[in-house]
Amino acid sequence: MRGLLTPGVVARLLFAGLLAVLTEAAGVGLVGTATWMIVRAADQPPLAALAVAIAAVRAFALLKGGIRYAERLAGHDVVLRVLADLRARAFAGLTARGDAAPGGDALSRVVSDVDAVQDLLLRAVLPAGVAAVVGLAAVAGVGAADPRAGAVLAGGLLIAGVLLPALGNVLARTGPASAAAIARTRGEVAQSTVDLAHGAAELIAFGAMPAALAEASARSRRLARLEARSAAVSGLVTGAAALVPAGVALAVAVLVQGSAAPVLALVALTVGEVVVPLAAAAARQGEVRAAVGRIREIAADAPEPSGAQPVQRAWAGAVPLRLHGVTVRYPHGGRAALDGVDLDLPAGRRVAVVGASGAGKSTLLDAIAGRAPVTGGRVDGLPEGAEPWQVAGGVFADAHVFHDTVRENLTLGRDGFGDDELGAALEAAGLGEYAGRLDDIVGEDGGRLSGGQRQRLLLARALLDPPPILLLDEPTEGLDPAAADAVLATALRAAGERTVVMVTHRQADLKLFDEVVTVDDGRLTATGG
Numbered sequence: 001m002r003g004l005l006t007p008g009v010v011a012r013l014l015f016a017g018l019l020a021v022l023t024e025a026a027g028v029g030l031v032g033t034a035t036w037m038i039v040r041a042a043d044q045p046p047l048a049a050l051a052v053a054i055a056a057v058r059a060f061a062l063l064k065g066g067i068r069y070a071e072r073l074a075g076h077d078v079v080l081r082v083l084a085d086l087r088a089r090a091f092a093g094l095t096a097r098g099d100a101a102p103g104g105d106a107l108s109r110v111v112s113d114v115d116a117v118q119d120l121l122l123r124a125v126l127p128a129g130v131a132a133v134v135g136l137a138a139v140a141g142v143g144a145a146d147p148r149a150g151a152v153l154a155g156g157l158l159i160a161g162v163l164l165p166a167l168g169n170v171l172a173r174t175g176p177a178s179a180a181a182i183a184r185t186r187g188e189v190a191q192s193t194v195d196l197a198h199g200a201a202e203l204i205a206f207g208a209m210p211a212a213l214a215e216a217s218a219r220s221r222r223l224a225r226l227e228a229r230s231a232a233v234s235g236l237v238t239g240a241a242a243l244v245p246a247g248v249a250l251a252v253a254v255l256v257q258g259s260a261a262p263v264l265a266l267v268a269l270t271v272g273e274v275v276v277p278l279a280a281a282a283a284r285q286g287e288v289r290a291a292v293g294r295i296r297e298i299a300a301d302a303p304e305p306s307g308a309q310p311v312q313r314a315w316a317g318a319v320p321l322r323l324h325g326v327t328v329r330y331p332h333g334g335r336a337a338l339d340g341v342d343l344d345l346p347a348g349r350r351v352a353v354v355g356a357s358g359a360g361k362s363t364l365l366d367a368i369a370g371r372a373p374v375t376g377g378r379v380d381g382l383p384e385g386a387e388p389w390q391v392a393g394g395v396f397a398d399a400h401v402f403h404d405t406v407r408e409n410l411t412l413g414r415d416g417f418g419d420d421e422l423g424a425a426l427e428a429a430g431l432g433e434y435a436g437r438l439d440d441i442v443g444e445d446g447g448r449l450s451g452g453q454r455q456r457l458l459l460a461r462a463l464l465d466p467p468p469i470l471l472l473d474e475p476t477e478g479l480d481p482a483a484a485d486a487v488l489a490t491a492l493r494a495a496g497e498r499t500v501v502m503v504t505h506r507q508a509d510l511k512l513f514d515e516v517v518t519v520d521d522g523r524l525t526a527t528g529g
């Protein structure tokens, strides 16, 4: 994953791994010393003969707990840093793809796929590294004390730490409950949950809720069945792996003679337990790998972070723009939504855009604002160093109202707007009654506002810091004719000398504009003054 495993991250991972190795080593030391002490105590020696062992047991027990705590802190610290970075990239990647509203499947996948990376690091990469180091050291140590015991331990570790995880991995990748089938079904469940939540009112109004619920429940049950099968496979493999250390301990106890037998057997048991979780981790690897692949693909679209301070204000000064043969073709659309459009927008021009529904009016505004995929022609006039949104923007057809305060919906997190400026924007949009209620929450997508108030809030957002080219897509939709006239008049006054391009279906608006252009099937068919 590009740039994710920086030297700093790798160093932190290695540090967490080192602490994990020390924790396991302390655990093995604790078990070995305690067993030796118990065996030795059976001979009833003077207490002084056990003093060192007693001190060592205490020291190992304290060290194990202490280092385990530090290891958890270090491991989670590095993983949470990686996840924070990855999440930012994934969302930047989604934005760069131009998915204005990614579906429930895409959103839930970004969340769960990022969590899968956590699983990969914390449950697979770190434990596998730790198991390899601890296993090799233990085989060498036990082998030095008794070669046959060393060989049995090595065999047991290979079975529990390599063969059974490999088997779990293969089983999880094939068969009806494969990771891919689970991921697909989980995506379907996420999508239907989002649809149910967002469309509940319509589904109830049309009496379609029972059918939609039945379909969503069937999908959930299918997912539960697949997950149960997959859990059974991983449970069997993990169970088998858990039996191996016990078998190894038994074999060592039988093979080794004398007082070393219990010590080596229990050490083998403890070391064996270090590799047991690998089987479960490996059974999830198919799913985790698929998730990591998807998130890598999304994050690859993210632009490199520039490190520069974000620009927060609109471009100061007039900007004339000119569209030359602009063609827009949406990725999944059939024919061109805009087809070879020429339009001159000298500074201060007021242009009304009319046309039938679906003709391409909103797409024209999006092309001017640099939001639409322009596949042919060009838009000239963007000043050097200006971001497209600084030059042209306003009220778009797909504008979103955030489940936040009036203030946040106006500033969208940009700093430096005083309450007086916010109040003036609200007044200019005909929503003066909210000037004293800037901290009121407006509900999800403006659900606590009327349709007309929601529209005026979007207009106020556009008028707070208007760019040189103000784009308004039916800004007075939802208002009665008298209110629409009044709001448009004050909004145009607030726009001052700026260029205004406005989509409207209202004949009454046209007299306020220098030019009226008609869009028909993606083409500008007529212009009039």
Ligand SMILES: Nc1ncnc2c1ncn2[C@@H]1O[C@H](COP(=O)(O)OP(=O)(O)OP(=O)(O)O)[C@@H](O)[C@H]1O
Residues within 6 Å of the ligand: 330, 331, 332, 333, 337, 355, 356, 357, 358, 359, 360, 361, 362, 363, 364, 397
């Ligand atoms: N994101 C998109 N992906 C694919 N096709 C799209 C997208 N947005 C718009 N279209 C298509 O482009 C064409 C023009 O749509 P546009 O929204 O510009 O029309 P409009 O004139 O603004 O319509 P209305 O008056 O109904 O808002 C339509 O055929 C529409 O289906």
